[in-house]
Amino acid sequence: MADLVLFGDVLTMDESLPQATAVAVADGRILAVGSDADVAPHIGPATVVHDVGDGCILPGFIEAHGHPLNEAVVLGEPVVDIRPVTIADADGVLAAIERAVAECGPEGALLNGWDPLLQKGLPEPTLQWLDGISPAAPLVILHNSGHAAYFNSAAAVAAGITRDTPDPEGAKFGRDDAGELDGVAYEMAAVLAVAGRVLSLDPAGFPALLAAECARMNAAGVTTVSEMAFDPAMRPALAAAVEAGVLTTRLRLYEMSDVSRASDVEPGAGDDLVRQVGIKIWSDGSPWIGNIALSFPYLDTPATRALGMACSHGHANYTGKQIREISTPYFDRGWQIACHAHGDEAITMVLDAWEKMLGDDPRPDHRLRLEHVGAMRPDQFARAAALGVTCSLFVDHLYYWGDVLVDDLFGSDHGGHWAAAGSALAAGHRISFHNDGPVTPTNPIRNIADAVTRRSRSGHVLAPDERIPVQAALRAQTVDAAWQLFSEDSIGTLVPGSHADLVVLSANPLTVEPDELENLEVRATVFAGRAVFGSL
Structure with missing residues (x-):
């Protein structure tokens, strides 16, 4: 019964x-x-x-590209939430920073969600500005994209970072003309070097944080979520949460690649509740800070000039040779690989590297993944489909940054066709959607609406030819997302x-x-x- x-x-x-x-x-x-x-x-x-x-x-619903373990910490104490979804204006952000510094004590303050493209009027977060706000205690402000962090001199001292600290692979510390730190960390490895002291997972306190994260997911209808930046150092805290019985979502883990080019577990390790299915790599960064590799330039606008990326084509964080060198050892061991790639030039670079890798080591059902694919073109979707490469699209960019994409960054031709789900379906893809939490709140319902209407917050419709049917959008949050996670036999x-x-x-x-x-x-x-x- x-x-x-x-x-x-x-x-x-x-x-x-x-x-x-x-x-x-x-x-x-x-x-x-x-x-x-x-x-x-x-x-x-x-x-x-x-x-x-x-x-x-x-x-x-299935969140095919999330960060629940990291988001559990970032949305908990002592991190202060200043994301645009929480504080819409610059004055509110600056007031929150002042309060955090006043209340933090000698341990310092960590805030997450800085976004000058949406929170208009924010000052440039220079080292001098940060030191002026907090001369003695560490102060770190994470960019909303997760691809940069701004830190003061006290934070550098606390993290043990000096002018002589080498840049991590695929990341860097900003430096001035004299070689001194300028207070900016770019990309995950450098950001974690600055903020990792606060963001580390404590097995004693983590179950309560993850329980709150699962509650947020469940309220959005989500029952499975991937962790796309899993660090093996998280295993004790995750095990404590599982033992405590707080998980009310299934987890699919993608371990961040590192210089060892190896994982301490085999592909598929775990069970239907928590399973490690893939490896995460990066090719470029964020369109909001200018480090994505594009065939076309950023516009020359007040917004791009203020951020120092006017007329730039951006750049990748890795070369095609490096992408292949990172991917191949993991692929040879049977891993699925998911690569962050926003710019169309970065996407070409990854497809070139993977085409060579697949030529050397064909695998009939590899489901290699491209993540976000904001500027991916129709011909690239077709090429990816022919290689068996699948795509997960960040369609919520259209809602939050749709007007920014068109008016401030790229114009209607390139910005309007961002997250081109229609082209992906036309090329025969099984796609998924995601929110990349904590960048935007997990909200599959709005993702579905975004893909069907392509309407920004102001009501503008971006590239209506890229709209997709409701049924296809539902698949992207259920069965096709499950397929991308190699879990279609039991969920979706x-x-x-x-x-x-x-x-x-x-x-x-x-x-x-x-x-x-x-x-x-x-x-x-x-x-x-x-x-x-x-x-x-």
Whole structure:
């Protein structure tokens, strides 16, 4: 007999039975899906039965490119949240920095979310400015993209970073003409060198932080999320969280590449709750700080001039030779590889490197991944598809930075076609969407709306020819995201035997008007057959 039976509109995301009116759950798995009559025999005296009314039941959403372990720390104490989604204006940000410095004590202050493109009027965060705000205690401000950090002299001393500290691979510390530190760290390895003292995971306190992170995910309807910057040093804290039973999302781990070019586990290590499936590498950085490799220039605007990237084509952080040298040892050991690549020149570089690697070592189902792919062109989507390379798109850029992309950075031709989901589908891709938390809050519903409408916060529509159907957008947050994570056998669809991870929305996404998609609400989230958000 079933533990739980739900009646209502059911979108299974299974092509053999796309829609149903009832679903039965037993022992954390889907027992039956079909008509009311098909499911009724599974109802027993102890079965909880619920009719969702005008709601709609779908597989739990999947965040295919997230950072939940890192976000759990960044959104917890003592880090101060100054992201644009929290503080919209420059005056509010500056006031928050002053308060943090006044209250921090000798340990210093760490703030996350600096974004001068959205928080108009922020000053340039020079070393002199930072030292003036906090002359004695460490002060570190993380850029909202995660690709840069600004730090004062006391923070450099606390981190043991000097003018003689070598740049990490693929990252660097900014220096002035005399070779002295200028207070900027670029890319993950350098950012962690500056801020890692505060951002490290403590096994004693981490379970509570991860529980709060899972609650945020569940409230958005998410039941599986990838960690795209996993560090093996996180294993003790993660194990403590698993032991404490706080996980209400499944985790798929992508370990950051390092100079050893090896992991301490084999591909697929773990279980259906926590599994390591891939390796994360980077080719370039963030469009918001100018270090993505482009075939076209940034515009010459007040915004680009203020950030020092007017008329620049940006740059990559690695060469094609380095991409191949990093990828090949992991690939030879059977790993899936996911590469951060925003600029079209960076994407060409990665595809060139991977095409050579695949020529030397063909693998029929490798599912190599390109991440974010903001400036990816139609011909590049076609080339990637021919190589078996799949793509995960950061479509929420369109909502938050759509106007910035067109008006401040790239113009309508290049900025308007950012995150070109329509071109990806036309090339035959199975794509996923993501929020890259904490860059933007995890919100699959808005991702779906973004891809269907391509509407910015101001209401402007970017490249309407790149809009996609609602059904395709739903797949990008469910079954196709599961496929990218090598997990389609157990999540992403509502079929007998799959995990009973599901979400109940306030209406059927296939029947609401496209402009109303963003107003859909998560009424309940079920993880392994148990309600973890809302009530049933």
